[in-house]
Amino acid sequence: MMSKLILTVDDSASMRMLLKVSLTAQGYLIEGAEDGEKGLERMQELDPDLLITDINMPHMDGFELIEAVRARPEFRGTPILVLSTEFSDEKKTRARDAGATGWITKPFDSEKLGAAIRRVCP
Amino acid sequence: MSDDKELDEIQAIFFEECVEGLGTAEEGLTALANGEASLDVIAGVFRAVHSIKGGAGAFGHNALLTFAHAFENVLDKIRAGDIAATLEIGQQMLSAFDVLSDHVSAAMGRGDIPDDGPVLAGLNALLSDGGAPAPAPVTEVPPPAEEVSADPATEADEFGFTPVTVDLDDFSASLDLGEGEEENDSPWIVTFQPSRAAMANGAEPLLVIRELERMGARVTDADISKLPSLRELEPEQGYICWKMIIDGSVERSELDECFDFVAPDSVIDYHHRESEQPAEQPEAPQTDTPPEAGAETPDQPKAAASAPKLAAVPAAPVPPPAAGGEAKAADVASQTIRIDVTRLDMLLNLVGELVIRNSILNDRLGAEDQERVELPQLGRLTREIQDNVMSLRAQPIRQAFSRVPRIVRELCSATNKQVNLEVQGETTEVDKSVIEKIGEPLTHMIRNAIDHGLETPEEREAAGKDPVGTVSLSAEQKGARIVIRVSDDGRGIDRERVRQKAIDKGIVSEEDPLTDEDIDNLICAPGFSTAETISNISGRGVGMDVVRTNVEALGGRIEISSTPGQGTAFTMVLPLTLAILDGMIVRIDGQRYVVPLSHVIESIRPERGQVKAMSPTSEVIDLRGSYVPVRRVSDLFGIGAHARRSPEESLVIIAESDTAGCIGLMVDAIDDRRELVIKSLDQNLYPINGLSGATILGDGSIALILDIDALVSTANASGSRFTLKGMAA
Numbered sequence: 001m002m003s004k005l006i007l008t009v010d011d012s013a014s015m016r017m018l019l020k021v022s023l024t025a026q027g028y029l030i031e032g033a034e035d036g037e038k039g040l041e042r043m044q045e046l047d048p049d050l051l052i053t054d055i056n057m058p059h060m061d062g063f064e065l066i067e068a069v070r071a072r073p074e075f076r077g078t079p080i081l082v083l084s085t086e087f088s089d090e091k092k093t094r095a096r097d098a099g100a101t102g103w104i105t106k107p108f109d110s111e112k113l114g115a116a117i118r119r120v121c122p
Numbered sequence: 123m124s125d126d127k128e129l130d131e132i133q134a135i136f137f138e139e140c141v142e143g144l145g146t147a148e149e150g151l152t153a154l155a156n157g158e159a160s161l162d163v164i165a166g167v168f169r170a171v172h173s174i175k176g177g178a179g180a181f182g183h184n185a186l187l188t189f190a191h192a193f194e195n196v197l198d199k200i201r202a203g204d205i206a207a208t209l210e211i212g213q214q215m216l217s218a219f220d221v222l223s224d225h226v227s228a229a230m231g232r233g234d235i236p237d238d239g240p241v242l243a244g245l246n247a248l249l250s251d252g253g254a255p256a257p258a259p260v261t262e263v264p265p266p267a268e269e270v271s272a273d274p275a276t277e278a279d280e281f282g283f284t285p286v287t288v289d290l291d292d293f294s295a296s297l298d299l300g301e302g303e304e305e306n307d308s309p310w311i312v313t314f315q316p317s318r319a320a321m322a323n324g325a326e327p328l329l330v331i332r333e334l335e336r337m338g339a340r341v342t343d344a345d346i347s348k349l350p351s352l353r354e355l356e357p358e359q360g361y362i363c364w365k366m367i368i369d370g371s372v373e374r375s376e377l378d379e380c381f382d383f384v385a386p387d388s389v390i391d392y393h394h395r396e397s398e399q400p401a402e403q404p405e406a407p408q409t410d411t412p413p414e415a416g417a418e419t420p421d422q423p424k425a426a427a428s429a430p431k432l433a434a435v436p437a438a439p440v441p442p443p444a445a446g447g448e449a450k451a452a453d454v455a456s457q458t459i460r461i462d463v464t465r466l467d468m469l470l471n472l473v474g475e476l477v478i479r480n481s482i483l484n485d486r487l488g489a490e491d492q493e494r495v496e497l498p499q500l501g502r503l504t505r506e507i508q509d510n511v512m513s514l515r516a517q518p519i520r521q522a523f524s525r526v527p528r529i530v531r532e533l534c535s536a537t538n539k540q541v542n543l544e545v546q547g548e549t550t551e552v553d554k555s556v557i558e559k560i561g562e563p564l565t566h567m568i569r570n571a572i573d574h575g576l577e578t579p580e581e582r583e584a585a586g587k588d589p590v591g592t593v594s595l596s597a598e599q600k601g602a603r604i605v606i607r608v609s610d611d612g613r614g615i616d617r618e619r620v621r622q623k624a625i626d627k628g629i630v631s632e633e634d635p636l637t638d639e640d641i642d643n644l645i646c647a648p649g650f651s652t653a654e655t656i657s658n659i660s661g662r663g664v665g666m667d668v669v670r671t672n673v674e675a676l677g678g679r680i681e682i683s684s685t686p687g688q689g690t691a692f693t694m695v696l697p698l699t700l701a702i703l704d705g706m707i708v709r710i711d712g713q714r715y716v717v718p719l720s721h722v723i724e725s726i727r728p729e730r731g732q733v734k735a736m737s738p739t740s741e742v743i744d745l746r747g748s749y750v751p752v753r754r755v756s757d758l759f760g761i762g763a764h765a766r767r768s769p770e771e772s773l774v775i776i777a778e779s780d781t782a783g784c785i786g787l788m789v790d791a792i793d794d795r796r797e798l799v800i801k802s803l804d805q806n807l808y809p810i811n812g813l814s815g816a817t818i819l820g821d822g823s824i825a826l827i828l829d830i831d832a833l834v835s836t837a838n839a840s841g842s843r844f845t846l847k848g849m850a851a
Contacts, residue, residue, distance in 0.1 A: 077321075101323045101324045106179055107180040
């Protein structure tokens with residue numbers, strides 16, 4: 001089976017690397033982008049199987065990125081997970097309204113992250 | 123996860139991000155404290171602290187996490203307008219920022235975890251008083267106990283608890299979890315009817331069922347009664363209601379997690395087989411809060427609680443996305459990559475070699491080859507590569523300046539002085555090597571200015587000055603040098619006291635005729651300190667002479683100018699780069715040496731009688747009426763001298779030292795002038811007085827670079843003892 005490609009968008013390089021290390025070990029291919037704008041570009045370029053995005057980022061934040069991605073017909077069915085240190089219901093609702101599939105709270109646990117991914121990405 | 127080394131590397135990157143983030147935060151908070159912060163600035167600070175918090179959690183720096191969390195929450199409220207951005211708040215946040223940086227330092231292994239109790243309490247007080255429209259408990263509901271266990275170290279709550287990973291297995295027996303269901307080992311009966319919008323947002327209920335199966339679930343029933351005819355069926359809607367049975371040992375939290383993403387609007391219920399199914403449970407929109415938190419009346423309280431939450435939403439500052447979500451033009455600032463500095467250094471080294479090989483090629487090829495167009499092109503390209511590599515290493519001096527505001531704040535509170543810090547030219551770019559080295563001298567200069575330069579507010583008022591003193595820090599580029607100036611509007615140097623002290627210390631004698639400038643420079647003399655009592659701020663008087671030694675080791679110099687009653691200025695002049703040097707190649711006894719061009723004033727072929735012998739070993743040159751001591755380089759190094767040339771056969775290069783006046787260097791010939799890549803001498807050769815390094819010339823031979831400052835000091839018989847450099851190195 002071909003490995004799934006995941007795009008991770010986070011303005012922190014260390015967080016992107018942590019995700020890469022953790023998810024590569026679970027057999028995923030990982031690409032990264034450092035803000036929403038870059039993330040959107042990379043989405044179009046890569047057409048990944050899953051988008052994992054942070055919320056607080058410069059230029060274009062996670063909410064905006066999710067909305068922009070969802071606005072494109074080709075990404076209507078692409079699962080999107082938010083990975084954020086925030087956990088308020090308000091933010092989660094907002095993310096869902098924007099089109100997020102799920103929400104994971106940082107810091108993440110590798111196994112749980114893997115399980116969460118399996119629940120949205122076949 | 124992967125091996126520790128990889129994690130260490132990632133953590134190192136995280137620390138770099140912390141340092142960057144702290145810089146952004148400090149800048150923003152300073153603006154806030156001055157009443158100049160825009161929403162964007164606050165948002166930038168929030169993001170910076172938020173990232174620090176995220177990484178702190180990931181790498182298990184819990185003290186940092188807790189503090190950053192409280193800090194971030196306050197910022198969030200300032201951002202949302204719930205806490206007024208007053209100057210006082212700005213000040214308080216700045217003080218809290220200092221604690222935050224200490225936390226970061228502690229996480230980096232530099233220093234202990236600070237005692238943040240009072241400051242943290244202050245932040246939490248802000249959270250509870252300031253946020254009237256959206257009190258903390260509403261927007262920041264700590265996750266229920268089970269979620270804490272599910273997500274280790276999820277969040278610190280507002281009371282400053284450090285999150286810990288709790289294994290619920292150990293506690294489930296003693297925790298009061300609703301109706302004691304968790305002790306129930308009978309199988310779970312799970313009902314799951316995906317909502318009508320089940321497949322919106324890229325969700326896939328099937329995968330949830332798969333995950334449940336992975337946990338041991340067996341599907342016992344699929345209610346397809348709501349399934350419409352094929353024609354009416356909308357493929358992205360959920361119609362089927364699944365019933366499953368799962369082993370009772372599975373934790374409720376695991377099921378919560380499993381249904382987390384599909385919860386809204388779906389019908390989800392799970393209960394142990396014997397336990398009574400809570401009334402009304404189906405159709406109730408599930409939230410992330412497990413049902414047992416309020417199992418009896420699940421809906422009303424929740425709806426009530428969510429109303430104020432939603433009311434707070436409009437305050438959030440994030441604007442809706444641009445129409446159509448079109449990608450904006452790529453921002454240039456974001457087009458950066460991070461490169462390990464050692465790689466840049468390696469590149470610079472290689473380019474240096476390339477420059478050298480290029481010169482060698484030029485030297486070896488005959489004149490007709492030189493005319494071919496390719497060679498000059500190659501030369502030009504090589505130089506361009508070199509310039510570009512150098513510019514890669516150039517960084518704004520802001521990095522070195524970033525520590526200063528904090529030092530000033532700390533000194534202000536330690537000395538009870540009031541200081542207004544003015545910073546200019548922080549975008550001036552200098553080579554990385556310089557930035558690395560000036561931090562310490564800069565710190566000393568700032569401390570000196572505040573501790574010794576500025577008066578107390580009372581003294582200032584008595585002298586008719588503004589009680590708030592001003593310390594200015596500026597940087598500007600002048601040619602190939604960068605000029606950094608620290609000035610204060612304090613009392614100026616008390617020259618009589620300095621002179622007396624220097625005499626007492628035996629640094630100068632009573633008879634020495636000293637100009638004002640000489641006296642000012644005495645404060646850089648080793649072992650000199652004017653502070654009547656040794657303060658723990660400026661140290662034990664080792665400060666300024668160390669500063670001078672360090673600065674001179676960088677090929678720079680320090681100038682001091684002072685006006686009694688009006689202030690003192692320390693000016694640090696440094697080369698822009700420590701890697702490349704414009705040099706004059708001279709020949710002495712068949713050997714070639716490099717004189718840094720920045721020191722050269724002129725070169726003279728002396729006329730008969732222009733160089734006069736004062737003694738067998740000392741000569742002076744008459745330079746348009748003034749006398750400059752002349753030294754033969756061969757004498758200085760104790761080499762050659764087999765055939766002492768007469769001055770008329772030699773050249774005299776008049777070189778100016780940064781600190782100790784001029785000297786004439788007698789050399790045999792001047793060969794060339796070119797840009798040279800400085801190679802440092804091997805560590806075990808290092809402090810050779812009079813030499814600062816070496817370079818490789820076009821023909822592959824090695825030339826030593828003369829250290830003019832050291833030569834002048836050593837040679838200058840009348841030179842002040844305290845300018846001896848290299849001795850201390």
